[in-house]
Amino acid sequence: MANPLHVGVYPGTFDPITFGHLDIIQRATRLVDRLIIAVATNVKKVPLFVLEDRVQLIEAELKTLPLPKEVEIIVKSFDSLLINFVKQEGARVIIRGLRAVSDFEYEFQMAGTNRKLNSELETVFLVASENYQFIASNLVKEIARLQGDLSPFVSNNVAKALNKRFTEHL
Ligand code: ADP
Numbered sequence: 702m703a704n705p706l707h708v709g710v711y712p713g714t715f716d717p718i719t720f721g722h723l724d725i726i727q728r729a730t731r732l733v734d735r736l737i738i739a740v741a742t743n744v745k746k747v748p749l750f751v752l753e754d755r756v757q758l759i760e761a762e763l764k765t766l767p768l769p770k771e772v773e774i775i776v777k778s779f780d781s782l783l784i785n786f787v788k789q790e791g792a793r794v795i796i797r798g799l800r801a802v803s804d805f806e807y808e809f810q811m812a813g814t815n816r817k818l819n820s821e822l823e824t825v826f827l828v829a830s831e832n833y834q835f836i837a838s839n840l841v842k843e844i845a846r847l848q849g850d851l852s853p854f855v856s857n858n859v860a861k862a863l864n865k866r867f868t869e870h871l
Contacts, residue, residue: 706734706735706791707732707733707734707735707793707794708733708734708735708736708737708790708791708792708793708794709729709732709733709735709736709737709792709793709794709795709796709825710736710737710739710783710786710787710790710792710794710795710796711725711726711729711736711737711738711739711795711796711797712739712740712741712779712783712786712795712797713738713739713740713741714740714741714744714748714755714838715738715740715755715758715759715838716744716748716749716750716755716838716842717749717750717754717755717758717838717841717842717855717859717862717863718755718758718759718762718855718859719833719836719837719838719841719854719855719859720832720833720836720853720854720855720856721798721800721829721833721834721836721837721854722798723762723766723833724798724829724830724833725796725798725827725829726738726763726766726768726774727766727767727768728827728829729796729827730768730769730772730774731769732794732796732825733772733794733796734771734772734773735772735773735774735775735792736772736773736774736775736796737775737776737777737790737792738759738774738775738776738777739777739778739779739783739786740752740755740756740759740776740777740778740779741778741779741780742778742779742780743779743780743781749842749863749866750862750866752778754862756776756778758858758859758862759776760776761858762856762858762859763776765856777790782818783795783815784815784818784819784822787819787822788819788822792822793821793822793823794822794823794824794825795812795815795822795823795824795825796824796825796827797811797812797824797825797826797827798826798827798828798829799826799827799828800829800834800835800837801834801835808824808826811824812824812826836854840854841854841855841863842863845860845863845864845866845867846867848864848867851863851864
């Protein structure tokens with residue numbers, strides 16, 4: 702029998718996608734045969750970008766990244782409980798990024814809770830390259846709102862979308 706596919710789910714809000722997320726995606730492609738980038742619809746805070754825009758921005762980024770051809774990368778939205786989505790996709794691995802100690806408590810709690818709900822799932826934490834470790838969508842949005850330089854944090858395409866969003870709001 703052929704080896705089963707290793708499927709991983711990388712869930713997040715991606716509001717919007719940053720160089721930090723992209724670094725984690727690239728690293729994750731070394732671990733799985735199929736990577737599902739799962740964009741959460743059901744988030745506690747109201748995102749700046751609607752779901753369709755967040756998905757579109759991710760898809761545009763994926764076209765510009767040097768990614769291994771043998772790994773299938775799919776962007777999907779989900780609004781169910783994460784572990785149900787993961788199971789439905791035939792995945793065994795949840796991929797999350799860790800930035801600093803500040804992420805740890807929440808991520809630790811989530812990984813533990815998900816394991817209680819489904820003991821067959823593993824959460825794998827990846828660390829971005831040191832250039833991108835500190836990037837967070839929330840800070841990027843704040844910089845955009847105050848019209849700062851976005852180039853160290855997001856692509857031109859995402860920067861354009863952010864600038865457009867904030868000029869619309871003026
Ligand atoms: P969520 O609302 O689920 O935290 P995010 O889009 O903020 O969604 O983040 C998705 C995942 O990507 C999280 O695991 C987060 O820690 C990780 N991540 C985001 N930015 C970075 C970064 N700069 N370095 C490493 N991991 C990151």
